[in-house]
Amino acid sequence: MEDISLDADALGQLQAEQKELLDTVDDLRKHGIDRFVDLPQIVVVGDQSSGKSSVLEAISRVRFPVKDGLCTRFATELVLRADSRARVNVTIEPSPSSNREVQPFNETRFNSEELPRLIEDAKRRMLVDGSGFSEDVLRVEVRGPNLTQLTLVDLPGFYHSEDVNQPAAGREIVDRLAARYMSRDNTIILAIVSARNQVILQAVLSKVKEHDKNTERTLGIITKPDLLAPGSQDEENFVRLAKNLDRSHKLTLGWHVLRNRTEAEQDCTHEQRDNTERDFFMSAPWSSIPSRNCGVDKLRAKLSKTLLQHIKDNLPSLIHGIEDSLNDRQRRLRQLGSPRSTPDQLRSYLDHIASQFQRLSRDAVEGNYGDEFFGGLYPETGGIDTSYGRIRKLRGLIRDLNRTFAYILATKGSSFIILSRKSDEGDDNVSGTPALPQFLQGLIDQYKVDEPPTVSFESIAVDLERLSSENQGNEFPGTSNDRVAIQLFQHQSKPWEKIAHSHLKLVLDTAKAFVETLMEHIIGPDTQTFAAILREIVHPFFDQKVSELENKLEELLHHYKSGYPQPLDAEFRSLLSSRRRKNLTEEALRDLLATRPELFTDAGREELRNKQNISHSSGFGVEALIDKSETYYEMSLRTFTDNVIVLAIENCLVRDLPNVFTTRAVSRMEPARLEQLASESPDIQQERTELQEEIDALKKGFESCNSINIIRNG
Incomplete structure (x- = not known):
């Protein structure tokens, strides 16, 4: 059994009132939860040879190196913890910027005289490169049945002059170490000021004001008062400082005076040291200082109250x-679910995932966004594109994508845009399709489609006159070959395939991202099961859907690419008549020109004759061909758009999303399949154990803190 020997009475003075709370807090620290908890520690800072280590030794009665000159080259944490079993753990903790690993010591015993030996051993390990200082930390954790929780930290002293042993780089290390500890809200700072030097010449108080701006966590300690010349001005100044009357260095927690051991007193016992100190403070002028501010016994009591008040002040945030x-x-x-190793346990775990997935995916398809998975009205990650926030609200995003798809087809779906007889190339919105709202403009960028060129009606009529001649069959002269109108339609509708393919891929990627996001939400930190379900279930499902959608698109396009037009008679006649009525005014004017030419100006007569020449020069009825092709295009575009949305996207993809992973499929799985998908990794097993231990410790801490809070408020 390890040998642990410390002065429990002296240490107990520091924590007489807060033991119950710190016992609970220590359980939290053991489980690595102290980042949520503001735990107190006492840090001693000061200039070199100001008596820092002597103060720590007097407080704890644990021997610190106290030789004159440069001693402390790195931070030393003395961590005392109550435990039913005595043991000691000594390590060198690397600095945050270091990539070295923790170095353990093989120590089995510790008493009040052991620390100097450990520090010397640490020096040999930490300063191997010849550097004067180190940002690594020597941590000595001592546990035993007669100890109470306390952390004491000895830091290297601030220095002014530089030499071989104290380079400028060393000063920077000392400053960084001091900042690391002094800036923490859980640190109570003991600012050591030596009476051997004037206060203004010591750097420690300027460092205090830098890291504890309101000086609320700092207790000033005056050391070596016995070295002052009796009756001197320096003695008078330090007495005023001890009474907290010096406005330049006034501290909220005040000042305290200690008398350190002299060189000749190093072998004295702790009791002899304390008796000598009490006798000193009974002499003038130090006897004028209130007794509560003199001597190590009173300092322990003061620190105990300071620690307790610090805990009480932070209790609400601690509980929260x-x-x-x-x-x-x-x-x-x-x-993570319950532990699982048998087929029944594995099946139960997967059944829970499947039932959650079916419910939430069905809600997403139906547009019911009440679950927390979907976020609120203003999700943290939003945007109009197919981003993380929008993907969760699947139905809304797919509807907007379909709306954009219909707009792209209507405005960019033809090989070229035929301007009407009365239009010119400067006309806006030739298609007559309403513009998309501004909040949907971002989705248009998802479709990489060029703007189609525009051609005049007269230009296409001239081309069709030539093409009709080249494609003559056995029809009577002066009649149109409707096959030319069909070929014009097929040429115009060529972009449909590329646009529809882009749309299906975009919707497919969106649906896949939704399923992966939902699975991640349900499964949580179990990355092994998450990866297995994606690999074995989700990805094969979508690979199959890629093939299904490609086949469905080919089926929907086949009729338009090589089939025979089968428009509904009534609708086709109605749309064609409407289109032709637009030209009746021009034909009536030409008839009027023939019978009453005197009603027209010369310019008007010339314009009508030119149009008449174009129209009458056609022996193949090209105007009728264009009207028929455009009418059929208008009808087919609407049908094709609906078919892609309903027959492809809805029937082949969206309605099957809740069936990606079902409870029925889980119930039919063989044990090997269950093991493949849901077996627990050692990491998950360890995480579950650690979580349960942390939960137990947190519950205990929550109950204890609440009970103490009730007593405090009562």
């Missing part, structure tokens, strides 16, 4: 932090 941490760990534990 524990509660948040508890809720977070309970939620993660629920996500």
Whole structure:
């Protein structure tokens, strides 16, 4: 059994009132939860040879190196913890910027005289490169039945002059170490000021004001008062400082005076040291200082009250932090589910995932966004594109994508745009399709489609006159060959395939991202099961859907690419008549020109004759061909758009999304399949154990803090 020997009475003075709370807090620290908890520690800072180590030794009665000159080259944490079993753990903790690993010591005993030996051993390990200082930390954790929780930190002293042993780089290391500890809200700073030097010449108080701006966590300690010349001005100044009367260095926690051991007194016992100190403070002028501010016994009592008040001040935030941490760990534990090793346990775990997936995916398809998975009205990650926030609200995003698809087809779906007889190339919105709202403009960028060129009606009529001649069959002269109108339609509708293919891929990628996001939400930190379900279930499902959608698109396009037009008679006649009525005015004017030419100006007569020449020069009825082709295009575009949305996207993809992973499929799985999908990795097993331990410790801490809070408020 390890040998642990410390002065429990002296240490107990520091924590007589707060032992119950710190016992609970220590359980939290053991489980690595202290980042949520503001734990107190005492840090001693000061200039070199100001008596820092002597102060720590007097407080704890643990021997620190106290030789004059440069001693402390790195931070030393003395961590005392109550435990039913005595043991010691000594390590060198690398600095945050270091990539070295923790170095353990093989120590089995510790008493009040052991620390100097450990520090010398640490020097040989930490300063191997000849550097004067190190940002690594020597941590000595001592546990035993007669100890109470306390952390004491000895830091290297601030220095002014530089030499071989104290380079400028060393000063920067000392400053960084001091900042690391002094800036923490859980640190109580003991600012050591030596009476051997004037206060203004010591750097420690300027460092205090830098890291504790309101000096609320700093207790000033005056050391070596016995070295002052009796009756001197320096003695008078330090007495005023000890009474907290010096406005330049006034501290909220005040000042305290200690008398350090002299060189000749190094072998004295702790009791002899304390008796000598009491006798000194009974002499003038130090006897004028209130007794509560003199001597190590009173300092321990003062630190005990300071520690207790610090804990009480932070108790509400401590309780809040524990509660948040508890809720977070309970939620993660629920996500991991119960331990699973048998086929029944594996099946139960997968059944839970499948039922959750079916419910939430069905809600997404139906547009029911009440679950927390979908976020609120203003999700944290939003945007109009297919981003993380929008993907969760699947039905809304697919509808907007379909709306954009219909707009792209209507405005960019033809090989070229035929301007009407009365239009010119400067006309806006030739298609007559309403513009998309501004909030949907971002989705248009998802479709990489060029703007189609525009051609005049007269230009296409001239081309069709030539093409009709080249494609003459056995029809009577002066009649149109409707096959030319069909070929014009097929040429115009060529972009449909590329646009539809882009749309299907975009919807498919969106649906796949939704399923992956939902699975990640349900499964949580179990990355092994998440990866297995994606690999074995989700990805094969979508690979199959790629093939299905490609086949469906080919089926929907086949009729338009090589089939025979089968428009509904009534609708086709109605749309064709409407289109032809637009030209009746021009034909009536030409008839009027023939019978009453005197009603027209010369310019008007010339324009009508030119149009008449174009129209009458056609022996193949090209105007009728264009009207028929455009009418059929208008009808087919609407049908094709609906078919892609309903027959392809809805029937082949969206309605099957809740069936990606079902409870029925889980119930039919063989044991080998269950093992493949849901077996627990050692990491998950370890995480579950650690979470349960942390939850137990947090519950205990939450109950104890609440009970102490009730007593405090009562």
